[in-house]
Amino acid sequence: MTHHRTAREYGFAVGQMQPGPMNLITDVSGVRVGHVTISRGDVQTGVTAILPHEGNLFREKLVAASHVINGFGKSMGLIQINEMGTLETPVILTNTLGIGTAADALIRYMLEHNPDIGTITGSVNPVIGECNDGYLNDIRGMHVTGEHVRQAIDNAAAVFDQGSVGAGTGMSAYGLKGGIGSASRVVPLDSDQYTLGALVLANMGKKRDLTVCGRHLGPLLGPVPGTESGPVPDGSIIIILATDLPLCERQLGRVARRAQAGVARTGSNIDSGSGEVVLAFSTASRIRHYEPQTLVTLQRLKEDHLNSVFRSVAECTEEAVLNALVMAATTTGLNGRTVYSLADFLGLPVIDRQS
Numbered sequence: 001m002t003h004h005r006t007a008r009e010y011g012f013a014v015g016q017m018q019p020g021p022m023n024l025i026t027d028v029s030g031v032r033v034g035h036v037t038i039s040r041g042d043v044q045t046g047v048t049a050i051l052p053h054e055g056n057l058f059r060e061k062l063v064a065a066s067h068v069i070n071g072f073g074k075s076m077g078l079i080q081i082n083e084m085g086t087l088e089t090p091v092i093l094t095n096t097l098g099i100g101t102a103a104d105a106l107i108r109y110m111l112e113h114n115p116d117i118g119t120i121t122g123s124v125n126p127v128i129g130e131c132n133d134g135y136l137n138d139i140r141g142m143h144v145t146g147e148h149v150r151q152a153i154d155n156a157a158a159v160f161d162q163g164s165v166g167a168g169t170g171m172s173a174y175g176l177k178g179g180i181g182s183a184s185r186v187v188p189l190d191s192d193q194y195t196l197g198a199l200v201l202a203n204m205g206k207k208r209d210l211t212v213c214g215r216h217l218g219p220l221l222g223p224v225p226g227t228e229s230g231p232v233p234d235g236s237i238i239i240i241l242a243t244d245l246p247l248c249e250r251q252l253g254r255v256a257r258r259a260q261a262g263v264a265r266t267g268s269n270i271d272s273g274s275g276e277v278v279l280a281f282s283t284a285s286r287i288r289h290y291e292p293q294t295l296v297t298l299q300r301l302k303e304d305h306l307n308s309v310f311r312s313v314a315e316c317t318e319e320a321v322l323n324a325l326v327m328a329a330t331t332t333g334l335n336g337r338t339v340y341s342l343a344d345f346l347g348l349p350v351i352d353r354q355s
Contacts, residue, residue: 073275181324262317
């Protein structure tokens with residue numbers, strides 16, 4: 001199957017740190033990603049599921065934190081994450097008007113796997129992220145179903161597609177085609193090596209601001225065909241960060257805040273109408289729901305070693321946004337609107353790659 005190359009394969013090498021083996025968020029062991037893509041005429045939308053580990057997340061929660069860069073968004077589950085410092089469900093990404101459907105499907109999935117929820121223990125905190133794909137997608141039609149959410153979870157794997165897939169199917173970024181992008185970095189500490197990975201749902205920015213590897217490219221692109229059919233909204237970006245570094249929830253909050261540096265390097269000014277949300281989690285420790293001990297000891301990184309982690313976040317986020325732009329396909333959607341891939345607009349070649 002023909003695909004666009006990654007940003008790195010096109011020669012856009014971001015930063016100084018070494019990428020992981022696949023340069024994906026799934027370089028963090030146990031993390032998996034699945035998509036369902038819905039692409040037919042006016043309907044350009046989908047679902048992306050991120051599974052933080054392969055066990056039962058409700059029974060074995062992960063340390064987590066979130067950060068809101070700009071709050072024009074409708075994400076679910078962030079309040080409890082920041083209060084309790086734990087993640088207990090997969091993370092579902094979809095379009096803005098699909099969050100209710102996604103939450104319902106995710107809750108039902110968790111109930112099926114945890115008969116104790118709502119009976120002998122408390123409720124569950126579904127985590128949903130969204131961006132508005134209404135420029136290319138018939139968002140009012142609410143085409144995402146619970147079955148799509150379940151399929152995305154079932155499709156989760158270590159190797160996954162980027163670009164115009166899953167929740168990214170109808171997204172636009174910098175006046176071009178946006179979508180799903182990912183990247184990872186190896187973080188050396190003493191004699192050990194750890195991994196940090198990012199996945200973005202990129203749907204933000206103005207073309208005039210686009211910056212690629214430090215070069216202000218937007219003004220050089222000229223008019224993008226098709227944009228005369230109406231202004232693209234401010235948009236949003238959801239950033240998911242995963243790491244196997246032993247970090248506490250406070251440190252993960254600090255890590256999450258550094259994602260803004262990576263977004264800014266691609267040219268975004270964090271517009272008022274842009275929902276920009278970061279969720280970070282660590283797979284290093286599992287918090288047992290039914291913990292028999294009163295006192296629990298968790299490892300955490302010494303604070304003065306965080307600078308290399310912060311750098312990895314900025315690099316991963318920047319490269320993930322570029323991957324979303326160059327790996328996306330030119331898409332025609334609602335009312336015949338066409339949004340061009342950066343790779344197509346620049347005339348960059350494609351390669352044959354197995355899906």
